Amino acid sequence: xxxxxxxxxxxxxxxxxxxxxxxxxxxxxxxxxxxxxxxxxxxxxxxxxxxxxxxxxxxxxxxxxxxxxxxxxxxxxxxxxxxxxxxxxxxxxxxxxxxxxxxxxxxxxxxxxxxxxxxxxxxxxxxxxxxxxxxxxxxxxxxxxxxxxxxxxxxxxxxxxxxxxxxxxxxxxxxxxxxxxxxxxxxxxxxxxxxxxxxxxxxxxxxxxxxxxxxxxxxxxxxxxxxxxxxxxxxxxxxxxxxxxxxxxxxxxxxxxxxxxxxxxxxxxxxxxxxxxxxxxxxxxxxxxxxxxxxxxxxxxxxxxxxxxxxxxxxxxxxxxxxxxxxxxxxxxxxxxxxxxxxxxxxxxxxxxxxxxxxxxxxxxxxxxxxxxxxxxxxxxxxxxxxxxxxxxxxxxxxxxxxxxxxxxxxxxxxxxxxxxxxxxxxxxxxxxxxxxxxxxxxxxxxxxxxxxxxxxx
Amino acid sequence: xxxxxxxxxxxxxxxxxxxxxxxxxxxxxxxxxxxxxxxxxxxxxxxxxxxxxxxxxxxxxxxxxxxxxxxxxxxxxxxxxxxxxxxxxxxxxxx
Numbered sequence: 001x002x003x004x005x006x007x008x009x010x011x012x013x014x015x016x017x018x019x020x021x022x023x024x025x026x027x028x029x030x031x032x033x034x035x036x037x038x039x040x041x042x043x044x045x046x047x048x049x050x051x052x053x054x055x056x057x058x059x060x061x062x063x064x065x066x067x068x069x070x071x072x073x074x075x076x077x078x079x080x081x082x083x084x085x086x087x088x089x090x091x092x093x094x095x096x097x098x099x100x101x102x103x104x105x106x107x108x109x110x111x112x113x114x115x116x117x118x119x120x121x122x123x124x125x126x127x128x129x130x131x132x133x134x135x136x137x138x139x140x141x142x143x144x145x146x147x148x149x150x151x152x153x154x155x156x157x158x159x160x161x162x163x164x165x166x167x168x169x170x171x172x173x174x175x176x177x178x179x180x181x182x183x184x185x186x187x188x189x190x191x192x193x194x195x196x197x198x199x200x201x202x203x204x205x206x207x208x209x210x211x212x213x214x215x216x217x218x219x220x221x222x223x224x225x226x227x228x229x230x231x232x233x234x235x236x237x238x239x240x241x242x243x244x245x246x247x248x249x250x251x252x253x254x255x256x257x258x259x260x261x262x263x264x265x266x267x268x269x270x271x272x273x274x275x276x277x278x279x280x281x282x283x284x285x286x287x288x289x290x291x292x293x294x295x296x297x298x299x300x301x302x303x304x305x306x307x308x309x310x311x312x313x314x315x316x317x318x319x320x321x322x323x324x325x326x327x328x329x330x331x332x333x334x335x336x337x338x339x340x341x342x343x344x345x346x347x348x349x350x351x352x353x354x355x356x357x358x359x360x361x362x363x364x365x366x367x368x369x370x371x372x373x374x375x376x377x378x379x380x381x382x383x384x385x386x387x388x389x390x391x392x393x394x395x396x397x398x399x400x401x402x403x404x405x406x407x408x409x410x411x412x413x414x415x416x417x418x419x420x421x422x423x424x425x426x427x428x429x430x431x432x433x434x435x436x437x438x439x440x441x442x443x444x445x446x447x448x449x450x451x452x453x454x455x456x457x458x
Numbered sequence: 459x460x461x462x463x464x465x466x467x468x469x470x471x472x473x474x475x476x477x478x479x480x481x482x483x484x485x486x487x488x489x490x491x492x493x494x495x496x497x498x499x500x501x502x503x504x505x506x507x508x509x510x511x512x513x514x515x516x517x518x519x520x521x522x523x524x525x526x527x528x529x530x531x532x533x534x535x536x537x538x539x540x541x542x543x544x545x546x547x548x549x550x551x552x553x
Contacts, residue, residue: 043471050475 003078011113011305013084017074019103027070028099031062063097070103085112088307110305115361118300121423125291129428130280132273140272141265145248151189154243159207165191165244166205172234181228182236189244205240214238292420293355304353312349312356317341362416370408370415378411461500464492468549469536481540484547488514488537497537505549508542 004016032054037047039054054062071094079086091108151165160166167189172182193202198218208214216236220229251265262268317338324330331337362368379397383390397404466487468474474485488497494512501509515538519531541547 043469043474045472048472050472050479052479053470053475 003074003082005082008108009303011110011303013109013111015075015078015107015109017071017078017103017105017107019070019074021100021102024066024070024097024101024103025099027066028062028097031066035062067094067097067103070097071105071107075107084109086110087112087305088311110307112305112308112357112360113302115300115302115357117365118296118358118361120292120296120362120420123292123295123420123424125288125421125424125426127284127288127426127428129430130284132276132280136276137269137272140276141251141268144268145251149246149248151244152247154245157209158243159209160192160205160240160243162192162206163246165189165246166210167241167244168205168238169241170236170238172236174232174234176235179234182234187241201236201238205238208240210240210242212240214240288421288424288426289417292417292424293351293358296358297351297354300358302354302357304350304357308353308356309346309349312352313342313345316345316349356413359413359416362419363412366416366419368412368415368419370411375408375411459489459492459496461496461503464489464496464500465504466534477538482543482545483538483540486537486539488535490516490533490535492535492537494537497539501539501547505547507545507547509539509545510542511540513538513540 002018006014006016008014032051035054035058036049036051039049039058040046041049041053041057044053071092075090078084086109088110092105094105097103153167154164167187169184169186170188171184172179174182178184190197190201190205192205193199198220200216200218204214204216214237216238217233218236219233220231222231224230262271320341321331324334331341379393380390383393386393397407466489469485469487474483477483477485486497486501488500492500494514497514498509498512501507501512515536517534517536519533522529522531
């Protein structure tokens, strides 16, 4: 077999193969002999069909069978021989097999680019010193309080206020006929301005005194999403039965006992603090790696194979699809499509691909490896996070060794990031106020470098 | 009877392929009423090949029985045609 490799770019190569006539003939012979045993043609006994008849009848099938095998064999051989690091699927347009001649074909492949050694030492990074404030904890406690709130009937005779809940029965009428899409609902607890009912309900109900009957007319607009209501005017007959008030429980140990797992208020606060702390730690890590890659990507430029970008894109888009599916919508319902997302996220995907390539290079460059103990430990951690036993997770990976390889790789990438972090010069600084979402953090870091370092000096 | 009415189709079996390869003979299913001369003429006109000899066989249709119902397949005539040396019929090469 002969292979010629032509470089189209640093990541794209064209392999030209030439498989000699003898090899082609041999493979064809093998295929025909195999076929002879199995083929069943009228007028011939099984296994006694002359080669000529087989060729006449089955040459197309046999060629379609043999050609890919020849291509695959020689392709694999070429990859091993020339040590090619292929990404994505090869592209080819193989010609028909001619039994009398050598088989010549081209395959276009994309390979991982060869990166120069990466100097990742001494990157200066800035680390935000996030501290969990009491206000944040109080906020969380307040949320708990809200969810534990109870509703209580207001005995005094007064008008409905904006913060109230009301107990109502209601039924909708279309053209004075009961409308089947709005059957009579009894004892519905409706939070003024908060519930799923149209806003006319709130407007009309505020100021009304129970017990009384009301009529509320709702004109649904033409572009209302629900077919059954679109453009219709429905008259709701509502009977307001009572007003309810939300009673917030006091913040004390009793409140948290109802939560189940906790004994005292302090326990809850501690747990909240732990959680926030964990979140902050992750955020710091995220910010740091963000900085690392910003630095490395600026410093090292290289070509990225199209296949890798597409792989990343596919990952991003299917993640988005899953997220939408979890919310019971689809991309199309949100006015999106795979194509739109593909163009939108191309840059992100390319960046991600670059990151993987850099990390890969560092892994090989530093000869990072995952020991069995380390793997064990990380699996254990994962088991804890997923509330599953370590054995269950091991079993899962045993069933799918590819996944395990992938998992190992992500662990190695983590190790590489840790290694970079260890070798970086990290300066601490106080976080800018209001930098709670990651985008602002990034812009702050890139644009406001000067004032930030001044702060440190102070 | 025109020449294209005589030839009904090829007979492709182990035996006929062997005969073709060894003796340059091709085998046809032909109209029962045709005689050797007519067959020779028909083959020469249809396939544009010189014929050396024609031998014919009356093939009796098989009697097929399914339960009490007895049927009979059609009788037909088989013609084994020896071609002149070097002559060939492309139609048979492609079967």
